[in-house]
Structures are given as C-alpha cells and as structure tokens.
Amino acid sequence: MSVRQSLLAILDQAPCYGYQLRGEFETRTGGTWPLNVGQVYTTLDRLERDGFVTRDGADVEGRVRYAITDAGSSEVRGWLAAPVVRQQVRDELAMKLAIACTLPGIDVPALIQTQRTATLAVLQDLTRTKSSQAAPASPSDLAWSLVVESMIFAVEAEARWLDHAEATIARAARSGAVAAVEVPRAARRIVAEGGAR
Structure with missing residues (x-):
C-alpha cells in the first residue's frame, strides 16, 4: 500500500496538520497499519519537494498545515483510477x-x-x-x-x-x-x- 498516495488522497479532501493526517490515515484504514508521525512528516517533505503539496500556513503553536496542489490532486485521481500492480517481493x-x-x-x-x-x-x-x-x-x-x-x-x-x-x-x-x-x-x-x- 502506498502511504504517499494515501496521504495525498486524504489531503485532497481538506488541508491537514501532520498529526491530523496520521489520525485520518489510521481511521480510514481501520487502525490496521499504524503510522509513525515521523514517517508522515518525511512523506510530506517529499510530497512538497515534488510539488504535490504546499505549506498552508502555521497555527499559533507552530504546527504546519499542508494543502494539496493541482498536481497532487491529479496524482490522486491517477492513483485511484489505476490498478495496483503486484510487486514480486521475497516471501x-x-x-x-x-x-x-x-x-x-x-x-x-x-x-x-x-x-x-x-x-x-x-x-x-x-x-x-x-x-x-x-x-x-x-x-x-x-x-x-x-x-x-x-x-x-x-x-x-x-x-x-x-x-x-x-x-x-x-x-x-x-x-x-x-x-x-x-x-x-x-x-x-x-x-x-x-x-x-
């Protein structure tokens, strides 16, 4: 499962802080795949680098809110429309x-x-x-x-x-x-x- 695309899909609904995003991910996957908040922020940094999200300001506590860009929304639509290709992993x-x-x-x-x-x-x-x-x-x-x-x-x-x-x-x-x-x-x-x- 792609954490990257999943976080983007959630952000496509509304801007979120990292902790909010982590909570939304866990709620939407039934809590089956807990995410480390560090993984969320690392992924957000990469998504920002790639032009799929942008920082949407910070609150008084210094928490940064992230919003999806048009390119990010397009990426989400492509991910949801495409079949999952099974990887050959070592079993x-x-x-x-x-x-x-x-x-x-x-x-x-x-x-x-x-x-x-x-x-x-x-x-x-x-x-x-x-x-x-x-x-x-x-x-x-x-x-x-x-x-x-x-x-x-x-x-x-x-x-x-x-x-x-x-x-x-x-x-x-x-x-x-x-x-x-x-x-x-x-x-x-x-x-x-x-x-x-």
Missing part, C-alpha cells in the same frame, strides 16, 4: 521452505506442520476479530472490515499453499525425485498410502 515462508527442501536432514513436513499451526492460529484470531465487529455503520467501520477481510483471505491462501506444498513434497518423495528431503515416519506413511492428506 520469507516460500524462501524458507525452498531452502529447507535442499538441505539434508531437515524434516520439511514438520516445518510445514509448524507453520500451518501458526497460520491457522492467525486465521482464528482474525476471524474472531472480524466476528466481534458489528455490521459496518460508518465509512471507517467499512474500511476496517475490508482490511481485516483482506488479511483473512491472504492467510487462507497461505494455508492452502502449505497444503499444496505438503502434497507436492509427498509426491516428489514417493517418486524418489527428492532424496535430499528428510521424509520422517509420518510422511513415509502418507507416501505409502499414496498421497498427502
């Missing part, structure tokens, strides 16, 4: 499992089971959190609900991928393609029975 879990598969003596199915347990615990926590919230009654409730649901879908996808990885490893072990992967007794039983759970 620590995929990397860990890939490396583990190449190391002798590693109980890869146990590694998968440990991760599955942790993943399902996160899924349960998120589901409980989602269930505790009443139907969205305000825009910020709706924002929070959408963010939590996004996280639930991502964790569900990770659980499905772990099932897939486990089945793939069991098939590879059954065919003898991965002699370097440690296949403990439980996994050997799965292989002997003709597949993964």
Whole structure:
C-alpha cells in the first residue's frame, strides 16, 4: 500500500496538520497499519519537494498545515483510477521452505506442520476479530472490515499453499525425485498410502 498516495488522497479532501493526517490515515484504514508521525512528516517533505503539496500556513503553536496542489490532486485521481500492480517481493515462508527442501536432514513436513499451526492460529484470531465487529455503520467501520477481510483471505491462501506444498513434497518423495528431503515416519506413511492428506 502506498502511504504517499494515501496521504495525498486524504489531503485532497481538506488541508491537514501532520498529526491530523496520521489520525485520518489510521481511521480510514481501520487502525490496521499504524503510522509513525515521523514517517508522515518525511512523506510530506517529499510530497512538497515534488510539488504535490504546499505549506498552508502555521497555527499559533507552530504546527504546519499542508494543502494539496493541482498536481497532487491529479496524482490522486491517477492513483485511484489505476490498478495496483503486484510487486514480486521475497516471501520469507516460500524462501524458507525452498531452502529447507535442499538441505539434508531437515524434516520439511514438520516445518510445514509448524507453520500451518501458526497460520491457522492467525486465521482464528482474525476471524474472531472480524466476528466481534458489528455490521459496518460508518465509512471507517467499512474500511476496517475490508482490511481485516483482506488479511483473512491472504492467510487462507497461505494455508492452502502449505497444503499444496505438503502434497507436492509427498509426491516428489514417493517418486524418489527428492532424496535430499528428510521424509520422517509420518510422511513415509502418507507416501505409502499414496498421497498427502
């Protein structure tokens, strides 16, 4: 998620002080991604440098208020109209499992089971959190609900991928393609029975 564009979109509604902007961001994202106020001011400095915001005066306490420029408003419209392009990021879990598969003596199915347990615990926590919230009654409730649901879908996808990885490893072990992967007794039983759970 682009903090830069999100702050610009908020400023497109009305000028804000840095602390106000931080509060608006957290409210509008359901408090899921807390922002450090230093990050807000660093981002505002860059937005000012790039001509997307301007300082709109200061109050008696010396707080600077920022306002969006025409170029900033145009940037917001472009951001909201464009699809999000998924970045190829390093997935620590995929990397860990890939490396583990190449190391002798590693109980890869146990590694998968440990991760599955942790993943399902996160899924349960998120589901409980989602269930505790009443139907969205305000825009910020709706924002929070959408963010939590996004996280639930991502964790569900990770659980499905772990099932897939486990089945793939069991098939590879059954065919003898991965002699370097440690296949403990439980996994050997799965292989002997003709597949993964």
